[in-house]
Amino acid sequence: MRVGVIGLGSMGMGAALSLVKVGGMQVAGVDPREVARAELAAAGGTAAARAAELPEGTEAVLVLVVNARQAEAALFGPDGAVPRLAPGAVLIVSSTMAPEDARRLAAKAEGLGFLYVDAPVSGGAVGARAGAMTVMASGSQAAMAKAAPVFAAVAKKVWTLGEAPGLGSTMKVVHQLLAGVHIAVAAEAMALGIKSGIEPQALFDVVTNAAGNSWMFENRMPHVLEGDEAPRSAVDIFVKDLGLVTQLAREVAFPAPLAAQAQQLFISASAQGHGGKDDAFVIRAYQALTGIRLPKVG
Structure with a gap:
């Protein structure tokens, strides 16, 4: 599975490294900081400075940036990931944001033919590096199924709170x-x-x-x-x-x-x-x- 991780901060780096450890995952990270990209590359992933440089045909993208504005830019902006994604790819957005922003981004993704999981996380940097985050997720059954391999690598517990975006x-x-x-x-x-x-x-x-x-x-x-x-x-x-x-x-x-x-x-x-x-x-x-x-x- 081709997976992108946007935002290689304390949580995103841990998630990316956990994904690298899982056989069959091709992991590409996105972060403007060269030191973060070098760390992921040294662990066996690939890395780019912009989401628009993700490998073509990426099937899942995990977004771990600070807020809704950054998430929207990373996915749908001029340098965003959307043009690089495979048809029907799942967008797993784990940034902390207002519920109304989650609903808005989900509608935008679904309008373009993508699946969307509203999936904030907890667990800190240590939990992320151990593949032991807690996920608070909402999304359609199809979106959750597509995201399942990613969650299996990065989380110890996934709470499914319903199908409506915004509940997570x-x-x-x-x-x-x-x-x-x-x-x-x-x-x-x-x-x-x-x-x-x-x-x-x-x-x-x-x-x-x-x-x-x-x-x-x-x-x-x-x-x-x-x-x-x-x-x-x-x-x-x-x-x-x-x-x-x-x-x-x-x-x-x-x-x-x-x-x-x-x-x-x-x-x-x-x-x-x-x-x-x-x-x-x-x-x-x-x-x-x-x-x-x-x-x-x-």
Whole structure:
């Protein structure tokens, strides 16, 4: 099967490498960064700078770019993938976006004779490289069947949420409410403990062995303890994703005060110049407010 992966970031690279490991897959990646293309090529795939350079007759394309605008350009823009795709190819769009954007892109794809799966993912860079992402998918039975070999390579679990495009994206937006709030409150707890005189490592050790622990606290706060600001997922990702949460909440007349407050915290950290740092460093917003010293980075 000829498969293209558009976007070789932390998730896309892992997915592409997982696909390379599967026998019978011919994997081509797309990314403007030469270092990303070189990594995939060294692993046995091929790579190009533009989606318009995918191999002709590509049967499935997995899109892991940042947002709906980038996904639309990567597929349908002047340098997009569509002219290189085989008739009836499946477009698996895993970018986090508003449900209405997923429905719009699906209609555009289906109007051109392609299958479309609305398929946001979770699992982070580690999960992607292990072929263990979680997929929240919606699409027709034909689209899901065509996408199945790709999902088998990159995911440990595929949740099928229905046939209507937009259901997968709705689920991801709800998930991001939890993810963003959990990261924000993990940072708040760590910052309060530091301000109150608790040694940071001891704070981490107690919380991760007690009822107040969360997956995000246990996964993200080691970055703070190590002073490691390299982004696995950046502060600005949650500025965007929590914006999608509050947008959806407005559309369905639903109050979402915790999501709105968490978004403001991420916006604050971004405004202070930390938008490109690991999302755990939303804690910098608390540092600016309270003057705490963070482990190893001050």
